[in-house]
Amino acid sequence: MDKSIREKLNKLRWKENNFDNIVFYSYKMSKHDHINEHEMKRLEHSISSLREFNNEIVIYLFCDNSDYIPKHFILEYAVKVESFVDGFDHDMLNAWSIHRWYNLKYFDDDFYNILYVDSDTIFYQDVQYLFDTYCRYDVYGREEFGFRYDPNTGGGKNIRDQLDLVDACIYDLGGKCEVYKYCLGVILLNGGIHKNIIQRLDELSDLMEQFKKNEVLMPVPNRRIADEYGVWVIFSRLGINCGLFAVQDVTQGWIEQKHREFFNPIVLHYTTKGEQELARFDDRFSNLLRDVDNLSEDIDPYMNASLETGAHLSREMIELVAKDNGIVVDSSEDEIFL
Secondary structure, eight states: OOHHHHHHHHHHTTOOOOOEEEEEEEEOOOSSHHHHHHHHHHHHHHHHHHHHHOSSSEEEEEETTGGGSOHHHHHHHOEEEEEOOTTOOTTSTTHHHHHHHHGGGGGTTSOEEEEEEOSSEEESSOTHHHHHHSOSSSEEEEEOTTSTTOOSSOOOTTHHHHHHHHHHHHHHTTOOSOOOOEEEEEEEEOTTHHHHHHTTHHHHHHHHHHHHTTOSOOOSOOGGGHHHHHHHHHHHHHTOOEEEOOTTTBOSSSOOGGGSSSOOOSEEEOHHHHHHHHHHHOGGGGGGOOOHHHHHHHHOTTTTOOGGGTSSOOHHHHHHHHHHTTOOOOTTOSSOOO
16 A cells, blocks of 8 residues: 555554554363364464465464464464463363453563454455554454344344343443443454453453352353453443444454455454355365264353353343343343343
């Protein structure tokens, strides 16, 4: 891009910091060998596609068994492989995914712009575009499926009241402002905001323990994203300035309507749900095909979670909390929330 145009865009978008840009992955080993093997295939696709368009940006990959990471990740893709930061509780609720936030402590010594990406991502253009374009707010991401600013279909006829209930519960847990309910698979942290998040990690741990013991209402009856809800609470307590990635640039699932005619995102977050369709559509990703029916419980350990684990909430409990917050829940609904 012409230098003068870049200068104009930086002023228009309030790009004020010159901190180093970092791409960051984090993986906690599974007890199932086939899950670990599959994850390395995903990481290979993601990192190699990123490097196809950018050989300069620094990439970090954290793993609790760093020796498991293929050596060519370091040699061919210049990935900095690191062990988990000390102090992470491997027995905490949602330990399989929440580790990303605790590994941020590795970067506490300086200010950075940090793009965290899950392994189920593919880059189709230069990642630098995201740092150059999405620079005005503290955090950028896409909303989780079913939430207010998620453009995918679905949500149910009573979805507005249910989403209001989530915000009311965040307020009850000390929230100071309304925040986007981010899917955390692709999330950009600008201007050193990660340092503020690091200071609240003890609060995040306390929240996860409360969710685990069912001491407070977790109004998203899907235990697999309890860590996301905890992070939304922390973001709200911090009063973080939130922005959204455009559908044009970051996808949430395979395949979005925006890209059906011409597939041109910066990064595709195809998600586990859409992975098999992607693998059948494009031969480059055929090694991601697997027997999802027989392996489903290993792939998603929360799919059959019971009421006793707190994965679902009774209608009576939701209606009681909704009433306390002045929200009406339609009693004709057969299911509550996503």
